[in-house]
Amino acid sequence: MSRYLVGVFVREKKNKSGTVSVQIIDKSSGSYRVAQTVGSSSDLEEIAYLRKKAYTIIPTLIGQTSIDFLSDSTKEFVSNLKRVKTSQVQVDGPERVFGKIFDDIGFNEVRAELFRHLVITRIIAPGSKLKTVDYLERYKGISIDISKVYRFMDTLHRSLKDQVEQIAFDYTKSVLGGKISVVFYDMTTLYFEAEDEDDFRIPGYSKDGKPHNPQILLGLLVGPNGYPIGYELFEGNKYEGHTLIPVLEHFQQRFDLSKPIVIADAGLLSAPNITDLTSQQYEFILGGRLKKESDEIKEQILALGLADGDVSVIKKPDGFRLIVSYSAKRAKRDKRNRERGLKRLEKNLNKGKLTKSHINNRGYNKYLKLEGDIKIEIDYEKFEADDKWDGLKGYVTNTRLSAKNVIQNYNQLWHIERAFRISKTDLRIRPIYHRNRNRIESHICIAFVAYTIYKEVERRLAVKRVPLSPARVAELTKTMYTIKIKIPETDQWEVIPFEWTEEQELVGKIL
Numbered sequence: 001m002s003r004y005l006v007g008v009f010v011r012e013k014k015n016k017s018g019t020v021s022v023q024i025i026d027k028s029s030g031s032y033r034v035a036q037t038v039g040s041s042s043d044l045e046e047i048a049y050l051r052k053k054a055y056t057i058i059p060t061l062i063g064q065t066s067i068d069f070l071s072d073s074t075k076e077f078v079s080n081l082k083r084v085k086t087s088q089v090q091v092d093g094p095e096r097v098f099g100k101i102f103d104d105i106g107f108n109e110v111r112a113e114l115f116r117h118l119v120i121t122r123i124i125a126p127g128s129k130l131k132t133v134d135y136l137e138r139y140k141g142i143s144i145d146i147s148k149v150y151r152f153m154d155t156l157h158r159s160l161k162d163q164v165e166q167i168a169f170d171y172t173k174s175v176l177g178g179k180i181s182v183v184f185y186d187m188t189t190l191y192f193e194a195e196d197e198d199d200f201r202i203p204g205y206s207k208d209g210k211p212h213n214p215q216i217l218l219g220l221l222v223g224p225n226g227y228p229i230g231y232e233l234f235e236g237n238k239y240e241g242h243t244l245i246p247v248l249e250h251f252q253q254r255f256d257l258s259k260p261i262v263i264a265d266a267g268l269l270s271a272p273n274i275t276d277l278t279s280q281q282y283e284f285i286l287g288g289r290l291k292k293e294s295d296e297i298k299e300q301i302l303a304l305g306l307a308d309g310d311v312s313v314i315k316k317p318d319g320f321r322l323i324v325s326y327s328a329k330r331a332k333r334d335k336r337n338r339e340r341g342l343k344r345l346e347k348n349l350n351k352g353k354l355t356k357s358h359i360n361n362r363g364y365n366k367y368l369k370l371e372g373d374i375k376i377e378i379d380y381e382k383f384e385a386d387d388k389w390d391g392l393k394g395y396v397t398n399t400r401l402s403a404k405n406v407i408q409n410y411n412q413l414w415h416i417e418r419a420f421r422i423s424k425t426d427l428r429i430r431p432i433y434h435r436n437r438n439r440i441e442s443h444i445c446i447a448f449v450a451y452t453i454y455k456e457v458e459r460r461l462a463v464k465r466v467p468l469s470p471a472r473v474a475e476l477t478k479t480m481y482t483i484k485i486k487i488p489e490t491d492q493w494e495v496i497p498f499e500w501t502e503e504q505e506l507v508g509k510i511l
Contacts, residue, residue, distance in 0.1 A: 093480025157441035226415030288394025331391025460510035
């Protein structure tokens, strides 16, 4: 068999126009020759389709060679190759790679094949459920009625959320050496394309820049390095500061956690939260709001005269420590952002786009003031006064950790911010197209499992020192194929994997 396949392969050639041509290359004579150009496109799914089509054409090209001198069984084999149908060539990379990791983590304990398909497709071809069904049929040969998917999602969240969270928690605990001593919490907004709202999907303060769209809040709890623990969903107009304690209580009871150190950003620094954390004997590190401290504390902060890299500790009246650091790099960034914000205000003011409703403390609107009853002006004195706060960062804690360790732990919050970014870009968790609450919650559950697999791929790539990103791995799996052919000697059908490229072989190292 190899005698007739050797020297022929499929190549993707990048064109100056930005498109990619899929070509069948023949090097059997020693030099490279374009045997056929199958087509070109700039769409990744279309390129994958053209590549798949190319593999079905190869047997026909091979069959053009004279076969009179071949044995009868070989003639039959070549004849079978010439009759290969598109349905006999399947993409198997996603299942071979992400399916194995799905199993390794333990998600195969979920006895629902459709759940497996939905999770893996969310990683490699994120989109609407209609697009998911189309992808499965087009590339995997799996035909699923969309109504079956929706019926499954009506019950998925209710029946599987606890199970998948337990699996994710056990995985994270194992990766972290059997102990979770620090947890990170943050929340984000997820908006809907549908305009109608209900008591769950409600417009509110949007972190996606979609203030008029219905939305929900997603609260995510992770361990060090962003390894997932669990999540909770809240109404779209709920104040984020009211989400921390319910999430902690839920997971404390679910997993019987020893009290971990809780780390969260300044948006969750409220007196009720601190009171609740303290009363329940949690240690915490929260982002500080230096300009909202008492006048006495603010005077102490500014009197420190910190230079680049300096850190100082101030004892607060409530007994907590306020750790203050200064960074020259941060100072430049803060100043640049303030100046950009001011320019936007000036531009909108000149265009008459600002009204009384814009006078609030949200963002750079804090620099607006009302002169008389109707005239809106910019408070330049307030803008200049903020200059002395550029570069300063505060952290409130009741831990006994050193100031340096407090800052190091807090700085890991970027992992949870990255988790949201991965979910919103690579996994395309939003916008959400569902209206039914059960389906919304199931959609998030699928994305949570996909993120867990994504993190394990990322971990294995780092451990094996493979120079690929999880996103690149996902792309490479789309061009890993098998062909189903009949072997003359045995008269049996066999599924034979195509040889991987050098880059695809790198993916094999993490399996």
